[in-house]
Amino acid sequence: MNDGSGSKLLSTSGRWLSGALLALGIGLLALPGAQAHPHARFSYQLDPILRDGAVVGLAVRWMLDPLTSLLALRGIDANRNGVADPEELAAFARLNDQLVSAQGYFLSLGAGADAAPGFRVSRGLSAEQSAQRIQLSFEVTLEQPHRGPLTVRLFDASWYVALSADDPPLPAGHACQGSAALETLETQGWGAQPVPVVRLTCPGT
DSSP, X not given: OOOSOTTSOOOOOSOHHHHHHHHTTOOGXXXXXXXXXXXXXXXXXXXXXXXXXXXXXXXXXXEEOHHHHHHHHHHHOTTOSSSOOHHXXXXXXXXXXXHHGGGGGGEEEEBTTBOOOOEEEEEEEEEEEETTEEEEEEEEEEEEEEOSOEXXXXXXXXXXXXXXXXXXXXXXXXXXXXXXXEEEEEOSSSOEEEEEEEEEEOTTO
């Protein structure tokens, strides 16, 4: 669980994914090209949670890239029946949650000149399979309801995982609007990198 300091951008070790995959027997780091960064590319979508016209939380969905999904699906198939059973997906989510929770879920929030909203993780990672891809999702609750534009960053400073916003970054038909713009952020040892940052605006905020 996040201790409430999640609004501060946290540096990461970049080992949560590799640790989970290696523990499941996948051996991601043994693949050709594994010395390059990033090792994995996830897309994400945001689902702002509203109450009385204010943002009170965010549901976040990560979609693992095809290669990482393939390796993960092979690794979590403990009973070798060729499919990812609910119990196997749940175990995969629990293991990754233990690792990524220490990294603040790569999430930070901003509100322009105002103090960055604090948040806590209200639901840790869960996993599901969509076709041949794995989705991981979690939810955060803001410490205080937020009105006004909100900036959402999902960024792994180790550059082990590159996270990019879906187009569009919010589900179709959502009351809020979101637009992604590139922002240059400094990584740990891999120089400055362009990172999509989503800016949210919601009716009545």
